[in-house]
Amino acid sequence: MPAFDLHERPLRELNRALHALRTDTNETLWRVANPDGRHSIAVGLDAPVTVEIGGNAGYYCGGMNKQATVIVHGSAGVGVAENMMSGAVHVHGDASQSAGATAHGGLLAIYGNAGSRCGISMKGIDIVVRGSIGHLSAFMAQAGTLTVLGDAGEALGDSLYEARLYIRGTVKSLGADCIEKPMRDEHRAQVYAKLEAAGLAGEVDPAEFRRYGSARQLYHFHVDNAGAY
Amino acid sequence: MCGIVGLFLKNPELEPALGTLLSGMLATMTERGPDSAGFAVYGPDTVGVKLTLRGADSEMLREAVQALSAHLGGETQTVMRDTHAVLVIDPARMDEAKAWLAHHRPEIDLVGFGRRMEIFKETGLPASVAARFDLAGMAGTHGIGHTRMATESAVTTNGAHPFSTGADECLVHNGSLSNPNDLRRRLEREGLRFATRNDTEVAAGYLTWRMREGASLAEALEAGLSDLDGFYTFVVGTRTGFAVLRDPIACKPAVMAETDDYVAFGSEYRVLVGLPGIDAARVFEPEPAKVYAWERH
Secondary structure, three states, X not given: OXXXXXXXXXXXXXXXXXXXXXXXXXXXXXXXXXXOOOOOOOOOOEOOOEEEEEOOEOOOOOOOOEOOEEEEOOOEOOOOOOOOOOOEEEEOOOEOOXXXXXXXXXXXXXXOOEOOOXXXXXXXXXXXXXXXXXXXXXXXXXXXXXXXXXXXXXXXXXXXXXXXXXXXXXXXXXXXXXXEEOOOHHHHHHHHHHHHHOOOOOOOOHHHOEEEEEOOOOOOOOHHHHHHO | OEEEEEEEXXXXXXXXXHHHHHHHHHHHHHHHOOOEEEEEEEOOOOOOEEEEEEOOOHHHHHHHHHHHHXXXXXOOEXXXXXXXXXXXXXXXXXXXXHHHHHHXXXXXXXXXXXXXXXEEEEEOOHHHHHHHOOHHHOOOOEEEEEEEOOOOOOOOOOOOOOEEEEOOEEEEEEEEEOOHHHHHHHHHHOOOOOOOOOHHHHHHHHHHHHHHOOOOHHHHHHHHHHHOOEEEEEEEEOXXXXXXEEOOOOOOOOEEEEOOXXXXXXXXXXXXXXXXXXXXXXXXXXXXXXXXXXXXX
């Protein structure tokens, strides 16, 4: 089990070592000590390994991830798991703004709160937040799910495409073209599956969530909507 | 992009270490602002008023300080630090000293004044700016700092933060205002004077004006939410106060830490890593459009 102390060795060396891993590597568990909020820890991974980060990470932690599981035992800065393709990123503290931005796949589980713009332009990722999320979350979200056990800030889902937003708490306001939609069995099953993936199954009742999605009035130009542009 | 830092001590035992802690925080923000750096430190109270003066070089400044002291007569204490000098004078002669400087030594800038505040700023890497003024050797109750990455105007000392427009008041800013010209005109009608065309100086002047009209620091910032348009994360110092405000959109980053001993601010968490007891601190991102203010009693 490789252990890497960022007080002793530079971050570039860690990322280079992780990038060199083959998909059939036996070194499947990496422990990183003293992250001290450094940016770009464990970015661009493409192997089925687990990287455990023992502290707070800076910007873009686990960005562009494929296959790997990145676990932050602390909080994460701006853009955690941005543009993730597959795999998982777990944040045991809070996440700053733009968590999971533009990500195409995989699971981002945040066990604290997330800041503003959580899931901005998400393209297929599943995001689960145990706490609350900030303003302008899921802005222009295209696909995937955002499941929030707490509250959402202002302008949730502004200019939304086809992502599904499940919020258990209050929503301060909905963004343009975002509306509440009925929760059917298939949606409750989906919420349960996402909670289970994040290790939160049984913690809350999927029936307590409300679903928000696109009214589909904005995303093709229609002259009647000219006032909204 | 810029970096801003701030440290407000609750525990007097940390006061001798203020400069050392602040200089470490400032150096960490080099990547966000390598062009110039500045900081304000709230040191020991004086019976007089401290003027922080700046010259193009220390020789020219020394000569100007001697001439001003001779003009004022009597005892004046001066501490020279590189291109800056801190001069303690009789508060009753403050206006006279300002007028004398403007007339006889117009090349010397008055960077700030007050009973406790001293301000230092220069072009160059933050660590070297901190070293030139021996920030690490300074003691105090609170301080704020700024590292600048110039994106729209020249790299000059005049463009460096903190900006001060009133006694013991100063402000650092990450962002840009979109209504500074209109606001500057309004404030000039209220009698405020500005040394630069910088938008941040307008924000500082706005708070000075509000507080002059009787508002507390927190109330002045609250009012700023409707009068200041643009992007900002502000960290503000007064003789006894320390405050933080982010605009309602909150694009500009901000992280804070609070313990029983201090309140600390950084553009990024990295700034806070070297502070004592950070592992047990309450670390949080200040919410948009919410005034955070602390006062020493």
